[in-house]
Amino acid sequence: MGLVIKAALGALVVILIGLLSKTKNYYIAGLIPLFPTFALIAHYIVASERGIDAMRTTIVFSMWSIIPYFIYLATLWYFSGVMRLPVALGGAVVCWGL
Numbered sequence: 001m002g003l004v005i006k007a008a009l010g011a012l013v014v015i016l017i018g019l020l021s022k023t024k025n026y027y028i029a030g031l032i033p034l035f036p037t038f039a040l041i042a043h044y045i046v047a048s049e050r051g052i053d054a055m056r057t058t059i060v061f062s063m064w065s066i067i068p069y070f071i072y073l074a075t076l077w078y079f080s081g082v083m084r085l086p087v088a089l090g091g092a093v094v095c096w097g098l
Contacts, residue, residue: 006041013037072096 013032020029039062047055075095079088 009037009041068096071098 017029017032020026020032043055043058046058072092072095076088076092079091082088083091
């Protein structure tokens with residue numbers, strides 16, 4: 001899959017998030033990154049270039065990423081209630097990185 005196609009897919013996802021954030025169902029924009037758009041691309045590339053076993057290893061590694069992502073979301077939810085948005089986002093990223 002060419003780099004231009006990957007970039008175009010990424011741009012389309014960003015546009016979709018931007019459009020959805022302006023609708024009455026704005027919260028759906030937060031679900032878009034969870035849809036396996038990028039995962040499908042990544043898994044296809046890994047399986048094509050390195051084989052199914054490498055893809056399966058990537059899947060297991062990806063499953064572990066759910067824990068730090070949950071920590072990010074939980075801390076952002078809390079921080080956004082007590083801090084300004086840029087500080088809350090930065091704090092949530094720091095917690096994600098721990």
